[in-house]
Amino acid sequence: MPCEGGVPTIKGGEIENYTCQLKSKWSVVDGKKIRREFTFSDFVAAMAFANRVAEIAESEEHHPDLHIYYGRVVVELWTHAIDGLSENDFIVAAKIDEI
Numbered sequence: 001m002p003c004e005g006g007v008p009t010i011k012g013g014e015i016e017n018y019t020c021q022l023k024s025k026w027s028v029v030d031g032k033k034i035r036r037e038f039t040f041s042d043f044v045a046a047m048a049f050a051n052r053v054a055e056i057a058e059s060e061e062h063h064p065d066l067h068i069y070y071g072r073v074v075v076e077l078w079t080h081a082i083d084g085l086s087e088n089d090f091i092v093a094a095k096i097d098e099i
């Protein structure tokens with residue numbers, strides 16, 4: 001379900017319960033975002049990955065912040081509507097981990 005507010009943020013020890021269920025190691029930023037860096041051979045490969053992330057974001061109606069560099073993409077997930085983490089962030093992270 002897309003988030004339009006009205007749900008509590010996932011906080012504290014609960015964040016760890018979610019991150020440890022992800023296949024890869026996402027770091028927690030300021031207790032309100034999760035972040036992972038992906039590396040690639042060049043810019044074209046990084047862009048191709050970013051476009052696959054965009055497809056997931058559109059189908060889930062939940063959109064990460066993407067920082068695209070030569071050979072590197074940084075993905076940050078947080079839920080704007082509640083200014084913190086929701087289950088949607090972990091669902092999208094799990095799908096990105098499958099790319």
Ligand SMILES: C[C@H](O)[C@H](O)[C@H]1CNC2=NC(N)=NC(=O)C2=N1
Nearest residue numbers: 002003061062063078079080081
């Ligand atoms: C109406 C629409 O589905 C909502 O605005 C969605 C869109 N994508 C979103 N993405 C993220 N990361 N946070 C949100 O709160 C959010 N809200």
